[in-house]
Amino acid sequence: MKRHLLLISNSTQPGRPYLEHCLDEMASFLADARSVLFVPYAMQNVDAYADAARNGLRDLGVQVSSIHRAEDPLGAVRDAEAIFIGGGNTFRLLDRLARSGLLGALRSFARAGGRYMGTSAGSNMAGPTIKTTNDMPIIYPPTFDALDIVSFNINPHYADRDPDVPHDGETRSQRIAEFHEIDSHAVIGLREQTMLLVDGTSIQLRGSHAGAKVFRQGQPPTEHHAGEFLDHVLEPHTTLQASTNGAKDDRE
């Protein structure tokens, strides 16, 4: 399976410039790519967002173009060296991708091994559906089905309940438990400054020591730390299939 994905929880960390906390990971992920196609559709003001992305990535020495300025957006996806989908509102992002045909183009791009980076809503989009987003449903999209380039759901900005904070509705883990009442996909709750690096069937948790929590239907949640490989936890069927096919896991 060809896949090159960098799925990041958050783009902005309080007190630090946009993207700063993950810039080294992005640089390493982009390797020798000279250009990045930015997808700004999770935000309302796409011009301002594209400028922010260009500014945030300027130290990487890559050329950043925004898809909303492309004459042929589907062709721009097909020909991209790398794609970066920024965060914002997941419903708005999915609505625009699904109505424009970009959803299918992005799926083909990522499944063929194209380099795909996402933050927040852009990471949510990599899963089978957007059903574990935290965002407000400000637009009714034509579907909740997303790119399905990883076979588990992502919950960005995962936060444990602080017991000292007054009740303000369900906790995040209660919401994910509600999801598992009717959906069997595994969910990874990525805490701030954490990310998944996906390379073929390999899935590594990276970033902050805060780590991530994995929720599987009918099982107690499990805690994971930066550096851990999570393929057997998040995609057991895929890794089983790979080893059955005789694929070599080059970490072992």
Next chain:
Amino acid sequence: MKRHLLLISNSTQPGRPYLEHCLDEMASFLADARSVLFVPYAMQNVDAYADAARNGLRDLGVQVSSIHRAEDPLGAVRDAEAIFIGGGNTFRLLDRLARSGLLGALRSFARAGGRYMGTSAGSNMAGPTIKTTNDMPIIYPPTFDALDIVSFNINPHYADRDPDVPHDGETRSQRIAEFHEIDSHAVIGLREQTMLLVDGTSIQLRGSHAGAKVFRQGQPPTEHHAGEFLDHVLEPHTTLQASTNGAKDDRE
């Protein structure tokens, strides 16, 4: 305009039994009604939820039946003395109401002046859409359109950001600002233990001193306290129309 609505932020307050914090308001609202029809569809386990509602309302001396046990659910709504829609997941609730035809039956009931109580998802449902829910979109419903028996949106469990709590995604007011980028309906953020009592065109904020925050497109948010009447804030067109028609506001 005939309307009798009690729209409550939360049903459970930590350390107190289910519904206890709003039971006096419910008793007063139900007046001489002898029976309440309960709608448990925001939760997965409807039997357990119906039992909890019957138990929670037992001191009110009303007979509580659950719509999921009715042979003719649409007829049960039509003939109800009062209806109570419990909280849970707003997407699941709307999905079940829309697919069963209950959405239209409940709208007719409430618009004809039937007594309608809701908590959390059940309060969300009273607005034009569910686009300001906090819930996770665990099911794709056939629509985001809700009952539209009040002409503003509700955000239950409204909480202000505690500046000492680490970043975990957008604040609630940022999410509502995203909604107002594309939708002009006013939004009321109901803090825990607060509620709206709607009687015809009159809309009163009741419950805890924590109060509520109103967000209007293009305007700074405003704070409101228990006891305030909010008709002119939340439904200015309706109240304008009522006064133009010579309707007397019996509070003045």
